[in-house]
Amino acid sequence: MKYSPWSHERAVALLATLREEKGAVLMALQLMQSEFGYVDKACVELIAQTFNKSRADVHGVLTFYHDLRTTPPPPHEISICVAEACQAVGARELERDVKAKFPQETRESYCFGNCALGPAVMVDGTIIGRATLEKIEVARQ
Ligand code: FES
The missing domain is CATH 3.40.30.10 (Glutaredoxin)
Structure with missing residues (x-):
């Protein structure tokens, strides 16, 4: 699977597409992983700001779901x-x-x-x- 390299600007643009969604934190985390292959640590703050949540809220969702990764994936999955x-x-x-x-x-x-x-x-x-x-x-x- 090919992923884009981490880009703050790209992450902001993608998250903007979810602003009106309910359950946006999980969707945002999944979107970051599908785009970049993992959830970069900068995403926690970015998602918290975008959806008016605390970093603890975002971190809680991130660590609850085992399919969400916080490090880049191996070359093959x-x-x-x-x-x-x-x-x-x-x-x-x-x-x-x-x-x-x-x-x-x-x-x-x-x-x-x-x-x-x-x-x-x-x-x-x-x-x-x-x-x-x-x-x-x-x-x-
Ligand atoms: S049990 Fe359904 S695909 Fe393995």
Whole structure:
């Protein structure tokens, strides 16, 4: 997945598009992560000012949701579904092997809606069905 480099001006412009939204803090954090790949620490103050919240309010939302990152992402992102249907067809064993090979890139997820083709894995935003370590290695290239 390609992300834009952090830019204060770009962040301000993006946040301006959410000014009228309810639940804007979470949406703003998600927007920052989708644009820059993570939520830069400068975003907390910026979001607080934009939506008239305290920094503690923004920080609380940021730290509550585990999918929100505060550091730049690794070069590739591998999410392995470990929900029940994928576990039944070897997701935990696949996770062990993938984590051993790509420890910084691998994380757990829960159901991509691809249950019939488990184990399901998402590599850089693309879902792979009946995933194997070999398929994941090819998808990372
Ligand atoms: S349980 Fe893995 S995609 Fe649904």
